[in-house]
Amino acid sequence: MSRVRLTHSCEVQCASFSFISIELGPNMFELSVALKYLLPRWRQLSVSIISLISILVISLVVWLIVVFLSVTHGLEKIWTQKLIALTAPIRITPTENYYRSYYYLVDGISAGSDFTHKTIREKLQAEASDPYNPEEDEEIPALWLSADRNQDGSLNDPVKKAYMALENIHRVPGLRVKDYELTAGNLQLHLIRNAAQVNPQIVSLNKATEHVHSSLTQVAWLGSFDPHQLNLMQALLPIDAKDLTNVLEVSDFDPKNQGEQSDELALADAQTVQSRLRSFFDKVAIRSLKTPSNGWLMPRHLFSANQTYAVQVEMVNGKPAHLWITAGSSKMPAANAQGTLRIDENTNAHLKLDKDPAEIRLSPSTPILLSGDITFPAQLMASSLEKAAKSSDLLFEIELIVQGKTWKGSVPFQNLKIDEADFSSVYSTPPTVSPDWLFATTEQKKKTLNLPSIPSKGEGVLLPKSFKEAGVLIGDGGHLSYMSPTASSVQEQLIPIFVAGFYDPGIIPIGGKLILINQETTSLIRSAQNEQVLSSNGINVNFKKLHEAPQVKAAIQKTFEEAGIAPYWKIETFREFEFTRDLIQQLGTERTLWSLIATVIIIVACSNIISMLIILVNDKKVEIGILRSMGASSWSIASIFGFCGVVMGITGSLLGVAIAWVTLHYLQTLVNLISQFQGYEAFNPVFFGNSLPNQMSMEALLFVFITTIVISLLAGIVPAVKASMLRPSAILRSE
Amino acid sequence: MPPSYLSSVVLRATQLIKTFYSPVKVPILRGVDLQVMKGESVAIMGRSGEGKSTLLQILGTLEKPCSGKLEILDKEVTSVNQNAMRNRHLAFIFQSFHLLEDYSVIDNVLMPARIGRRAVGKGSLAYKQACELLDYVGLSKRFHFDTKRLSGGEKQRVAIARALCNDPDIILGDEPSGNLDKQTSLIIHDLLLEFVKERGKALIVVTHDHTLANLCDKQYMLQNGHLVSIPSMSI
Numbered sequence: 001m002s003r004v005r006l007t008h009s010c011e012v013q014c015a016s017f018s019f020i021s022i023e024l025g026p027n028m029f030e031l032s033v034a035l036k037y038l039l040p041r042w043r044q045l046s047v048s049i050i051s052l053i054s055i056l057v058i059s060l061v062v063w064l065i066v067v068f069l070s071v072t073h074g075l076e077k078i079w080t081q082k083l084i085a086l087t088a089p090i091r092i093t094p095t096e097n098y099y100r101s102y103y104y105l106v107d108g109i110s111a112g113s114d115f116t117h118k119t120i121r122e123k124l125q126a127e128a129s130d131p132y133n134p135e136e137d138e139e140i141p142a143l144w145l146s147a148d149r150n151q152d153g154s155l156n157d158p159v160k161k162a163y164m165a166l167e168n169i170h171r172v173p174g175l176r177v178k179d180y181e182l183t184a185g186n187l188q189l190h191l192i193r194n195a196a197q198v199n200p201q202i203v204s205l206n207k208a209t210e211h212v213h214s215s216l217t218q219v220a221w222l223g224s225f226d227p228h229q230l231n232l233m234q235a236l237l238p239i240d241a242k243d244l245t246n247v248l249e250v251s252d253f254d255p256k257n258q259g260e261q262s263d264e265l266a267l268a269d270a271q272t273v274q275s276r277l278r279s280f281f282d283k284v285a286i287r288s289l290k291t292p293s294n295g296w297l298m299p300r301h302l303f304s305a306n307q308t309y310a311v312q313v314e315m316v317n318g319k320p321a322h323l324w325i326t327a328g329s330s331k332m333p334a335a336n337a338q339g340t341l342r343i344d345e346n347t348n349a350h351l352k353l354d355k356d357p358a359e360i361r362l363s364p365s366t367p368i369l370l371s372g373d374i375t376f377p378a379q380l381m382a383s384s385l386e387k388a389a390k391s392s393d394l395l396f397e398i399e400l401i402v403q404g405k406t407w408k409g410s411v412p413f414q415n416l417k418i419d420e421a422d423f424s425s426v427y428s429t430p431p432t433v434s435p436d437w438l439f440a441t442t443e444q445k446k447k448t449l450n451l452p453s454i455p456s457k458g459e460g461v462l463l464p465k466s467f468k469e470a471g472v473l474i475g476d477g478g479h480l481s482y483m484s485p486t487a488s489s490v491q492e493q494l495i496p497i498f499v500a501g502f503y504d505p506g507i508i509p510i511g512g513k514l515i516l517i518n519q520e521t522t523s524l525i526r527s528a529q530n531e532q533v534l535s536s537n538g539i540n541v542n543f544k545k546l547h548e549a550p551q552v553k554a555a556i557q558k559t560f561e562e563a564g565i566a567p568y569w570k571i572e573t574f575r576e577f578e579f580t581r582d583l584i585q586q587l588g589t590e591r592t593l594w595s596l597i598a599t600v601i602i603i604v605a606c607s608n609i610i611s612m613l614i615i616l617v618n619d620k621k622v623e624i625g626i627l628r629s630m631g632a633s634s635w636s637i638a639s640i641f642g643f644c645g646v647v648m649g650i651t652g653s654l655l656g657v658a659i660a661w662v663t664l665h666y667l668q669t670l671v672n673l674i675s676q677f678q679g680y681e682a683f684n685p686v687f688f689g690n691s692l693p694n695q696m697s698m699e700a701l702l703f704v705f706i707t708t709i710v711i712s713l714l715a716g717i718v719p720a721v722k723a724s725m726l727r728p729s730a731i732l733r734s735e
Numbered sequence: 736m737p738p739s740y741l742s743s744v745v746l747r748a749t750q751l752i753k754t755f756y757s758p759v760k761v762p763i764l765r766g767v768d769l770q771v772m773k774g775e776s777v778a779i780m781g782r783s784g785e786g787k788s789t790l791l792q793i794l795g796t797l798e799k800p801c802s803g804k805l806e807i808l809d810k811e812v813t814s815v816n817q818n819a820m821r822n823r824h825l826a827f828i829f830q831s832f833h834l835l836e837d838y839s840v841i842d843n844v845l846m847p848a849r850i851g852r853r854a855v856g857k858g859s860l861a862y863k864q865a866c867e868l869l870d871y872v873g874l875s876k877r878f879h880f881d882t883k884r885l886s887g888g889e890k891q892r893v894a895i896a897r898a899l900c901n902d903p904d905i906i907l908g909d910e911p912s913g914n915l916d917k918q919t920s921l922i923i924h925d926l927l928l929e930f931v932k933e934r935g936k937a938l939i940v941v942t943h944d945h946t947l948a949n950l951c952d953k954q955y956m957l958q959n960g961h962l963v964s965i966p967s968m969s970i
Contacts, residue, residue, distance in 0.1 A: 026852045036837050626833045629797060630847045630897075631822020729798040732829065733788060 030636055033627075034643035037616060047616050054608035055652040058712075061605045062656025062704050065598040067663050069591065069700030074693020076587050080546065082506025083574055085235035086223075086514070088178075088540035089549045090556070091572050092162065094120070098568040102140075102147035103155060106132045109140070116527055119537050120159055120179040121519075129157040158568035165559040166541065172552055174544035181224040181522040182536045183529065187461075187515060189216045189478035189499070190255040191471065192265060194292075194415060211249075213258070213265055216472065222480070224519035225462065226540065227448045237465060237502040239425065239437050239474060244284060245418045247436045247475035251276040252390045255477030256458055256496035270389040272456045277388055279433040281380060283423055289378040289396060290419035295324055295332065295369035297415065302400075302407040305345045309403050311368075313337040313353065320351055320362065326371040327402050341368070375419040376400040381410055436475050438462060438501040451500055451518050458496025462516035468502040475499060480521070484528040493528065495521060507583050549573040595703060602707055605652075606715040609645050613719035617641060617726075624723055625731030634724035641723050645716020646709060653708045657701065667694040744809070745824075745904050745937045746771040746794065751803035753789055763789050764800070765960030771905065776931055776938040778948035780965075781957035787941040788909055790957060794939060795907045796821050808904060822851045826898035828927070830910035832890040834882040840893055841865055841878045847901040861900070868896040872926060888919040895927060899934070906931060908940035912947060924950055 040048035098104055107113035112131030130147075132140070148156040166177045195210040226232075254268040268276070312335035314322040323341060324332045339353040349362040362368075376398050384395035392414040400407045425439045434452030438460065441448050452460040457477055477498040484493045497517070505514060526537075543552060553573050560566040575584055617624070624637055663670065671692060746769070753764040763786035771777055781787050792798040794805065796817040805812045807824055826847070827833075834843050841862075848861035855861045869875055872892035877885070882893065891911065898906050911927060912920035924947050931938040940947060948954050956963045 026849070026854045029849045029852065032849070622833065623835055623837075626835060627846070627850065629795070629821065629827045629833075630850050631818050631820075631825075632850045633818040636850070727798075729789075729792045732797070732833070733792070 029632075030639035031643050031647075033640045034647055037620065037640070038644055038647055044616075044619060047612065047619060050608065050612040050615065051648060054605070054612050055648055055655065057605040057608060058602070058649060058652025058708060059654075059656035059659065061598065061601045062653045062708060063659045063663065065594075065602075065704050066657055066660035066696065066700050067667075068594060068598075069703065070660070070664060070695065070697040071667075071692055072587060072591050072594075073697035073699060074695050076584070076591075078693055079507050079580075079584070079587075080574065081231070082235050082504060083508065083577070083580055084546065085229070085231040085233075086503070086505060086508060087180075087574065087577065088229075088542045089546055089574050090541040090543075090553055091538055091574075091577065092541060092556070093536065093538035093570050093572070094158075095568055095570050098158060100145055101158075101568065102144055103129070103158060105144060106130065106140075106147075110137050112137075119181055119523060119526060120539060121181075121523070123157075123159040124163055124179070129160065130155040156564060158565040161563045161565045162539065162560065162569060165563045165565070166539075166556065169552070169555050169559060172543045172545075172548070172555070174542065175552075176228060176542040178226050178228065178540050178542070179224075180226065180538055180540050181519060181526055183222050183482075183522050183526045185220060185222050185480045185482040185525055187216075187218050187220045187478065187480055187497075189472060189476050190214075190253075190258040191216060191473075191476055192250050192253050192255065194249060211253075211265060215258075215478070216470070218513065220480075221514045222522050222525060223514050223516050224522040225449075225451050225516040226519075227450060229540075229542065230447055230449065231542070232449060232503065233440075235503045235506065236438065236462075237468060237504060239423075239501070241290075241418045241421065243437070243474035244421055244423065246473035248277075248280060248391050248394075248413070248418070250475045250477065251280065252392075253477075254456075255498070256479055256494075258478075268456065273390055274388065275433075276456065277385060277391065277394070280436070281385055282433070283431070283435045285422040286378060286380060286396070286418055287421055288375050288419040289398065289413075290375045290417045291370050291372050292415055292417055293372035295322075295372050296374075298325065298368045298370050299409075299411055300347060300349075300364065300368070302409050302411070303343045303347050303349075304405070304407075305343060305347060307343045307405055309341045309405070311339055311341045311351070313339050313351065320360065320366060323351065323362075323366065323368045324371050325368065325402060327374050330371050332371060370400075370402065374400070374402070378416075384410075434460070436460070436498065436500060451516070453518065454498070457498045459498075459518055459521055460500030461497045462501045462503050463499055464505045464512050464514060465502055466512045467499070472499055472502075474501060480515075480517070480525075482525045482528060495524075507580055546574075549575070598704075599707055599711075602711050606645075606649065606708070606711040609648055609712055609715040610718055612648075613641055613644055613716060614722065616644065617719050617723045620723075621726060621731050624726055625728040628726075628728035629732065637726075638720040638724035641720040642713060642716040645712045645720075649708045649712025649715075650705075652712075653705055657696075657704070661696060664694040664696055667692055743773050744770055745773050745807065746939070747804075747806040747809075748794060749804040749806075751790070751793055751800045751805065753786065753793060753798075753800050762960055764793070764803075767803070767957075767960070767962045769794070769955070769962055771937045771939060773904070773937060774932065774935045775953065776928060776951040777940070778951035778954045779939065779941045779957055779962070780943065780945075780948055780954065785957045786960065787957050790962075791907055791909055791939065791941045795825050795827060822847060823901060824904045826901070826903040826906050828891070828894050828898050828906065828908040828911045830913035832887070832894050832914070834885075834890055834893055834897075836882055838882065839878070840869065840874060840880045840882060840885070843882060843893055844869060844897045844900050847897065851901055853901075864902075865896070865900055868899055869893075871930075872896050887915050888923065891915065891919075891923050892926065895923075895930065899930065899936075903936065905937045905939065908938065908942070910942055910944075911940060912944060913942075920944065921946070 038051060040052065104117065107118045108115060110131040110133065112128065112133060113126075118126065150156055163177065169175060191214050192211050193214075195212045251273055252267060254266040254272075257266040309325045312324045312326055312332050313320050314334045315337050322334065324335060325341065326332065337353055337355065339351050342350045342352065342359070344350060349366070349368060350359045351362055352359045378396040378398045381395040381397055384393060388394050392412055394413040395410045396413060397410050398408070425435070425437060427439060427441050429443065430441050430450070434450070434454055436452060436454070436457075439450050439452065441450060451462065454460070458479070463472060475498065477496070480495045480497050481492050483490050503516070505512065508514065541552070541556070550573060553571050556571050557566065560569055560571070575581065627637065628634075748767060748769040751764050751767040754760060754762045767790060769777075779787055779790065789798060793800050796805070796812050807820055810816070810820075812820055835846060838846065844865040845855045845861060848855050848865070853859070853861045866878070869878060872895055874889060874892055874896070877889065882890065885893065908927065912923050915923060927938070928950050930936070938951070940951065942948055954965050956965050
């Protein structure tokens, strides 16, 4: 009876084993045997352990390669995107031949050109290619190269011909040609900040808003802003609530008239302030406000009678100097006592300290503050906007719940900060008064970027990210200065400007100093300086498919050669730009080098497969003999062991890719962890951005799979040949 | 009077010569001639070291003769067709059973079918045949059994079932009962001979066992590299 039961249980067990064996089609006999051999089993512990180790090593290598290649590939993509955002996939710049040509130099001696050299745009717009008038203008210097003339005697015009040639290049989707100018100037910004927010020690709480002024001066490159360069949007930093608060606060001032040394702040007249505020609220709807981090002076009228609050108190000389009503468990750094605040029926305030049972009646001037960073819904009172002569005159209807009590009423904007607001930077029709920030218009379905220009503030400029990191905000004003030579002296010229946005310059080395401004301004400064040394000029060629850049370049080169203007122009794709070439090349080299090292590591990892398979062949000698006796060919036997190698390779790769996927998914957490261990940023944010790219690269996947499969197949060949060479008669006889 | 199916020759060996050269030159077979008809059972006897197993392996195309000709079903065996020949027309039964230990009983029986690229799924013809064969050898309750758990006799029954899986024409037995006790040997002999008779297969066994040899239609003795026919009663 018991025997029957035993047999039965065995059968059940064995049946479950056959369930996990993989059923493959009749043509997959070799693969099915290979899989059978690879399934770990106790009887072949050594083989199982070695094959497990081989698979783990392969997956480790695959993991490393996929993560590394994905990150570098992503980085290159981000860098290129930022590079293209500020430049173009292809840049055409004038060569030395151009600047030495009669065509370029002749403007300097011609009355028709106002004796100034012309930019590419001016050359394109000029009616005559040759403005020289032999009768009026001075003689052409003998040192000049002779004029390059067409067959009909007219001057060869490299600029107009280049534009014509570019227009005739077909089959490049989204091709757009735009000249750019780069010049230099001196940027001076006046940063006007609310004193209470700058320095907690000078919280002049009882006074009206007080502001402090600092200025920032820097020599900067000025690049011409291209309204149609929509790629720029990818590099723009978002406008935040701090920026909006700043725009509102600096409405009161007139930074362009601010003297550098003067402590007195230049104020804007009431009419200007009024129009600025109207314009602001035309575009921005404030939804909630926030108390400044050092605390906000509570208007007493918000208190209702007969209410009590837990407060933190700063006692100075035994008297309460400041009181803070806190929300939650926040602790005010200056507080040195705790107590209860009571408002009586006449809204007088009384303080009872925890350590002292006596109640103190507070003077109306004792500041009662609401602790910092408390947000509450707020709505502008339209009537206050009409009367406001400065931003702090604006009144907001608020509703605030602190310590379970509701405060409702109107409060002035004084010292408060914007927390949330609805605003737009995309308009279907251009606004009559520009907003203070860079905006886009989508007229007739064509998107255009606009740098604002506001008469009372000046020209809007786009600053690189580094300025924002240094504390500059949108709305800050100042001026650009440059030297303009006149007949007798050199004069400093000032152009009023204000900050209209920030962009991320990525890897462009001068990016930290490159300011984007309307082309009219760059042209103005350029023509005043009349020096090519400090400035550069060229043509950006934009198109959609970046990878086609070399072909487009070749096409341009060809048409330029046909037009006879090739010597005047240098055509470069974004990979060849002098200022980024090294970095991009280095990244490429690193990737190639890494792929090579990776291949070597994969080879080492796969060599484990060889030893494992040789052990397996020795282990399976008899089975090989039996299979041969049943008619399996030597090719079949070789295939079985070849498959073993490939299956291990593929399993390792899949495992590695899976771990890589998880790693990439949690990459930021990992990087933060590493940074924490090291005590400093593991990856320089200047190069790598605030977060590393974590998209798995298809290229990396392909590379890894092909390399691993090929190498594991090669590793399988040696044992496979050994297995197929075994003579079945010898094996079976020796048994 | 021989039965009517004993008409065609399934195996014909002509002047098989085999010499081993390593470590010293040893001539094993010096010209062996053998003809086996369909449904015929042949026993080859001889002293140890005479080359019985070598002859069997040559007949089973596992070993190449130094010279001589081997024809199976009137086709000469070459290095090109030998694997297919072995798979389709030949089957081995070994003294030490040689089952595939990683596989279950039914999978062992199906292995020749797998190698022959036949479908072996549950509904397939090969599967049905394998079940029938296992039924016949009395192992119908051991289909999914691990081969390691079987007794010697059971193992040899599986080997017999496996040998017949691809419906071969010739079965080659190398001491098929050499590792079994006397009683089990008798059962295996009966099973094997009954099987070949019933299904019309040719059987060539190499054996020391006179009982088995006497059960066969013909008996030969391998002596000095030559095959000598001996009358059955004389053994």
